[in-house]
Amino acid sequence: MNNYPAGIFDSGVGGLSVWQEIDQLLPCESIVYYADNANCPYGEKTQAEVTALSENAVRFLLSKKCKLIVIACNTATSMAIDTLRANFDLPIIGIVPAIKPAATNSKTGVIAILATTGTLQSRKFNETREKYAGQTEVILVEANDLVGIVEQGLQNTPQAEAALRRHLDPLMKRNIDHIVLGCTHFPFLIDDIRKITGNSVILENPAAAIAKRTEYILQKEKICASPNNKKQVEFYASGNIDLLQKFQLRIAKKLIN
Ligand code: DGL
Numbered sequence: 516m517n518n519y520p521a522g523i524f525d526s527g528v529g530g531l532s533v534w535q536e537i538d539q540l541l542p543c544e545s546i547v548y549y550a551d552n553a554n555c556p557y558g559e560k561t562q563a564e565v566t567a568l569s570e571n572a573v574r575f576l577l578s579k580k581c582k583l584i585v586i587a588c589n590t591a592t593s594m595a596i597d598t599l600r601a602n603f604d605l606p607i608i609g610i611v612p613a614i615k616p617a618a619t620n621s622k623t624g625v626i627a628i629l630a631t632t633g634t635l636q637s638r639k640f641n642e643t644r645e646k647y648a649g650q651t652e653v654i655l656v657e658a659n660d661l662v663g664i665v666e667q668g669l670q671n672t673p674q675a676e677a678a679l680r681r682h683l684d685p686l687m688k689r690n691i692d693h694i695v696l697g698c699t700h701f702p703f704l705i706d707d708i709r710k711i712t713g714n715s716v717i718l719e720n721p722a723a724a725i726a727k728r729t730e731y732i733l734q735k736e737k738i739c740a741s742p743n744n745k746k747q748v749e750f751y752a753s754g755n756i757d758l759l760q761k762f763q764l765r766i767a768k769k770l771i772n
Contacts, residue, residue, distance in 0.1 A: 519545070520546055524573070525550060525586075529662070529698060530585075531766060540729075543742055547579045551754075558631025566594060569599055583608070583733065588699055593633060624651055630657070631697075662700045687712065696719060
């Protein structure tokens, strides 16, 4: 048993889409969430920059005595997870776009991936694509601007709709049946996305699978919290914490209601 917290980080509020799944699945685990929003977005930064920022994030979480790290950011995972695992001696879980379920379950043989430039250009993403989607037509959509829409709390606004239409209208003319949400910010736009796609496509969000993976690793490493642990959840940001708190409260309210 180990009652120290699990650490989660992202460039901003996006990783809360992963946090909410972990929080629900693992009610005894304390959590420290770190949003590196002073440096957001990561999506158009170089691999060296994203790696250095991710190392800082892990050091911060280690200073809070975290026993495990979840990189709740596709960009940081794609660019930095190998270096982080080589440099830090604790379990590190990452998130990559859910290309495998989308390609495996596609009936039309055409899928789209919405992600940042950094993710889509990374070696890790392209290896995964090669491995699981060799026979599938994959349309890559660089959607860096959507990160800013979510960071500014602009969901359900005309700005969100206009930005999404630029990306999705061309896709809807193709025979796609899956859209992979390859950035943890994008699940917060699901309502806006559905207004454009209707229910005609499946939206792949790997957050629940990451929560399951976290549970598995905690058990495998024998570092689960005890069942009577008094769970604590803390949120930190390298920049302004207001939006993080607003998001977190909104999610918490939805979970309770
Ligand atoms: N949530 C991050 C991801 O999953 C956002 C990337 C960014 O900061 O540009 O990729």
